[in-house]
Every structure is written in structure tokens, then in C-alpha cells.
Amino acid sequence: MIFFLKTNVSAEYDKLAYDFKFTDLDGTNMNLSEFKDKIILVVNVASQCGFTKQYEGMQKLWENYQKKGLIVIGVPSNDFGNQEPGSNEEIKNFCVSKFNISFPMTEKEIVIGEKAHPFYKWAKKNFGKSSVPKWNFHKIVIGKDGKILKTFNSFTKPSSTKFTKYISNLLE
Numbered sequence: 001m002i003f004f005l006k007t008n009v010s011a012e013y014d015k016l017a018y019d020f021k022f023t024d025l026d027g028t029n030m031n032l033s034e035f036k037d038k039i040i041l042v043v044n045v046a047s048q049c050g051f052t053k054q055y056e057g058m059q060k061l062w063e064n065y066q067k068k069g070l071i072v073i074g075v076p077s078n079d080f081g082n083q084e085p086g087s088n089e090e091i092k093n094f095c096v097s098k099f100n101i102s103f104p105m106t107e108k109e110i111v112i113g114e115k116a117h118p119f120y121k122w123a124k125k126n127f128g129k130s131s132v133p134k135w136n137f138h139k140i141v142i143g144k145d146g147k148i149l150k151t152f153n154s155f156t157k158p159s160s161t162k163f164t165k166y167i168s169n170l171l172e
Contacts, residue, residue: 018031026092032142043139077136131151
């Protein structure tokens, strides 16, 4: 009967999240290997989206759980509805002025399709379709072992009880 349960998830993990790097909004390398043994939350974000207020919840998570081992990373993307049209400098200014963002933010990246950042291709290969963003503010949770634990769609607010409880339990 097990052959009926076959999924597209290989979960072989020939690489871990720690094998990937981004460039931050200031042009500095951001190696995920710097965050070994931490819980990493990767969220594709956009400044002109109906979900943009989720930045508030992301910042609160960062403030409340950073010292307990949570890393929050925002990945600006213009992939959905052209809702992140600005330059890296404009994105940074928006995030700081509107939401006082202090968690790490990458430069603008492609998160879907053939030209997606290698991290997102890796996520799809190892965790399947649920790791592929369907819209802005899709959340990927990476465990302390560098593997994907769970994903949350755009409708799950980072400030929701469901989400904060999940993150809190991981950090205990």
C-alpha cells in the first residue's frame, strides 16, 4: 500500500539550508551557515501587497525570539503582482520607515520558476510543492538541522497564536 502514498518530495537532502547564501539589502553576503543550530524563518515579502502588514508580526517574532534562537529572514520578491517594484535601497527605506524592521533582509530575488534563487529550488526539491510560494509572505521554517520542518501559506499571520505557538515550541 505504501506505493500509493508516493509524493514528489525526495527529502534526500544532499544539501542543507546552510549550503545557501543570499546577498542582503546592503550588498553584503548572508551565508545561512552563519545560522547553524538556529530555527530559520524565510519569508518572501513585498511592500505593496495586501499582506504587507505581516511585517509587523515578523518584527515582533524577531524581537521576542531572536535571543532564544530564531532567525527571521525577509526575501523581497516581485514575482507576484509586481508588488515589490522598488530598488534594494527603496525596499530597505520602506521597511525601516514603515515597520522599523531590524531582522535580516535579502536583496530582491526570484522565488518561483526556473530562475528562482537556488534556496527556493532546493526547498521545492526536498519538501515539495508546499515549499513553493503561491503569493507574497509564504513562510518556510528551517529546523536546527538545516532541513525544512514546515511551511505556512500567506494567510497564516506570523502574529497568529497558531504560528507563534509553533515557533515557541521549536525553541523550547
